[in-house]
Amino acid sequence: xxxxxxxxxxxxxxxxxxxxxxxxxxxxxxxxxxxxxxxxxxxxxxxxxxxxxxxxxxxxxxxxxxxxxxxxxxxxxxxxxxxxxxxxxxxxxxxxxxxxxxxxxxxxxxxxxxxxxxxxxxxxxxxxxxxxxxxxxxxxxxxxxxxxxxxxxxxxxxxxxxxxxxxxxxxxxxxxxxxxxxxxxxxxxxxxxxxxxxxxxxxxxxxxxxxxxxxxxxxxxxxxxxxxxxxxxxxxxxxxxxxxxxxxxxxxxxxxxxxxxxxxxxxxxxxxxxxxxxxxxxxxxxxxxxxxxxxxxxxxxxxxxxxxxxxxxxxxxxxxxxxxxxxxxxxxxxxxxxxxxxxxxxxxxxxxxxxxxxxxxxxxxxxxxxxxxxxxxxxxxxxxxxxxxxxxxxxxxxxxxxxxxxxxxxxxxxxxxxxxxxxxxxxxxxxxxxxxxxxxxxxxxxxxxxxxxxxxxxxxxxxxxxxxxxxxxxxxxxxxxxxxxx
Amino acid sequence: xxxxxxxxxxxxxxxxxxxxxxxxxxxxxxxxxxxxxxxxxxxxxxxxxxxxxxxxxxxxxxxxxxxxxxxxxxxxxxxxxxxxxxxxxxxxxxxxxxxxxxxxxxxxxxxxxxxxxxxxxxxxxxxxxxxxxxxxxxxxxxxxxxxxxxxxxxxxxxxxxxxxxxxxxxxxxxxxxxxx
Numbered sequence: 001x002x003x004x005x006x007x008x009x010x011x012x013x014x015x016x017x018x019x020x021x022x023x024x025x026x027x028x029x030x031x032x033x034x035x036x037x038x039x040x041x042x043x044x045x046x047x048x049x050x051x052x053x054x055x056x057x058x059x060x061x062x063x064x065x066x067x068x069x070x071x072x073x074x075x076x077x078x079x080x081x082x083x084x085x086x087x088x089x090x091x092x093x094x095x096x097x098x099x100x101x102x103x104x105x106x107x108x109x110x111x112x113x114x115x116x117x118x119x120x121x122x123x124x125x126x127x128x129x130x131x132x133x134x135x136x137x138x139x140x141x142x143x144x145x146x147x148x149x150x151x152x153x154x155x156x157x158x159x160x161x162x163x164x165x166x167x168x169x170x171x172x173x174x175x176x177x178x179x180x181x182x183x184x185x186x187x188x189x190x191x192x193x194x195x196x197x198x199x200x201x202x203x204x205x206x207x208x209x210x211x212x213x214x215x216x217x218x219x220x221x222x223x224x225x226x227x228x229x230x231x232x233x234x235x236x237x238x239x240x241x242x243x244x245x246x247x248x249x250x251x252x253x254x255x256x257x258x259x260x261x262x263x264x265x266x267x268x269x270x271x272x273x274x275x276x277x278x279x280x281x282x283x284x285x286x287x288x289x290x291x292x293x294x295x296x297x298x299x300x301x302x303x304x305x306x307x308x309x310x311x312x313x314x315x316x317x318x319x320x321x322x323x324x325x326x327x328x329x330x331x332x333x334x335x336x337x338x339x340x341x342x343x344x345x346x347x348x349x350x351x352x353x354x355x356x357x358x359x360x361x362x363x364x365x366x367x368x369x370x371x372x373x374x375x376x377x378x379x380x381x382x383x384x385x386x387x388x389x390x391x392x393x394x395x396x397x398x399x400x401x402x403x404x405x406x407x408x409x410x411x412x413x414x415x416x417x418x419x420x421x422x423x424x425x426x427x428x429x430x431x432x433x434x435x436x437x438x439x440x441x442x443x444x445x446x447x448x449x450x451x452x453x454x455x456x457x458x459x460x461x462x463x464x465x466x467x468x469x470x471x472x473x474x475x476x477x478x479x480x481x482x483x484x485x486x
Numbered sequence: 487x488x489x490x491x492x493x494x495x496x497x498x499x500x501x502x503x504x505x506x507x508x509x510x511x512x513x514x515x516x517x518x519x520x521x522x523x524x525x526x527x528x529x530x531x532x533x534x535x536x537x538x539x540x541x542x543x544x545x546x547x548x549x550x551x552x553x554x555x556x557x558x559x560x561x562x563x564x565x566x567x568x569x570x571x572x573x574x575x576x577x578x579x580x581x582x583x584x585x586x587x588x589x590x591x592x593x594x595x596x597x598x599x600x601x602x603x604x605x606x607x608x609x610x611x612x613x614x615x616x617x618x619x620x621x622x623x624x625x626x627x628x629x630x631x632x633x634x635x636x637x638x639x640x641x642x643x644x645x646x647x648x649x650x651x652x653x654x655x656x657x658x659x660x661x662x663x664x665x666x
Binding site: 008009012013015016017019020023141142144145146147148149150151152153156162163165166167168169170171172173174184185188189191192195197198201202205206208209212213215216217225228229284285286310311312313315316318322327328332335339342359360361362363364473476477 | 503504507508536537538540541544545547548550551552554555557558559561562563564565566567568572573574575576577591592595596600603604605608616617618619620621622623624625626627629630631633634635636637638639640641642643644664665
């Protein structure tokens, strides 16, 4: 199958594709690598605090107890009081309010602090590239939008993309090899890439778009624009009293017996307008949750309408699970992790093609090799540092990455720096798993923490193999280079 | 059990495309369209397997990707690496006009195309005979695609003035419709 495209369109599309790819390539790579990890954020949070209490569900009485205890200690607490309930991938409960954040025990009493600094570091990289969030979110969204442009230009730039859809030539010339990797991964991954691009762009653009909607349709009121899509908050005027959390939660068994409550939020706590908003997951839907509202006496006020309301509401509330693969359990998460890494490979191979086509080698080749292979190293080093120190700093990721680029420049050979960085990543990953086991002792040897440590050790073996392969390739290239020189 | 027919349909669809695009005689007359039909039909089977139409559609989109990559991997040809003589050089700074051209392209592909997409998609969505909330959601989801397409047009058109004017017109039209 060959698409009938004029040669000039193909040529121009290829040049546009290259320009957009160069503009976004490295940022996209960072976003994809961190995104593939963030897919497993629930598991990583469990790994970071392996000794935290885990349980299947929190009873309404226990939830009521945790809430009452908060009110006793901080009677004037205002804003939102969010209680995350145990769910399949993260069977832990926590309480988040302006007065503090606590893990909860099964009986509703307070446990220790909630801390997942490294997972948050990766989330920060994925969401906003560690930039101030108002800038970073927009930059990441722009990369998502430009990915849409790359998908369109990619198809228009390759008239043989379907005919060659199953060809995969490894070895030979570097240009052809990288082109095959790039094209095979991107043509078949295109539906996934488009979904990720559109939903990803939405996260950062939503704020700007709501402002535009507010200015255009709702007399400059952004909040009303949000309500037009997400539903209006109930208009309540009550004599302030503690919310009957227990009664509200108990009613869920009759209101939506098949739905699984995963959180509730007391909105406008301690104000006459306070109400309880309960989020419950529906297994047959892509929406993050349906939200059920209760007044402070625990009377049911109705659902927001994500399950049975307007299609637009359903679509917009499906973006989160669709973007992160949080539907269909662990198999879909693993698939999303692989697909995300594949998009990272697409980003890198695109730039590799551009480098190969230049027919010259300079510091850009070296720095690129350092940044690409320095990223997994920086991920592993930042994780190991966090495990050992208990805190995660942005510099813990960026310093190793810059050092890796510097090392590659100093070594002066791409294959050699690749081998070095892959070897160092293997060491860092092994050190990470061992450090986790040493710090958390028996808690590191069961369930999800054990699985994460095993994956880290297996990844270390993989990187060691890659390092050996790159090393032998470098020796071969050296010999071939000498032969050519002679 | 409902999972099996869905997997079989996705895999069979892919195999038909594989046979047709690899020019295997058995698949030549009907392989391509047969493959697409089977892949579309797999959406129905996945919906039954997941007991949900929306989840079924997503699975039907994800499954062929995974199957195709397995076929691509199966079909790989490994050849010995060819070391090509590449000239070593120093980084050469581009001339000022080249930098200016890239800067203008950046301004066109990022702020101009982004603003045009936001205003244009919102304005066009309001012409739909839908409830306002639904139209606004469509605008939000279409906006990145319009932005990406605009950015591509700007980079690919040999006459950059054409897409610049096109995007500026879309922005002006959107602003006019939304502020009238």
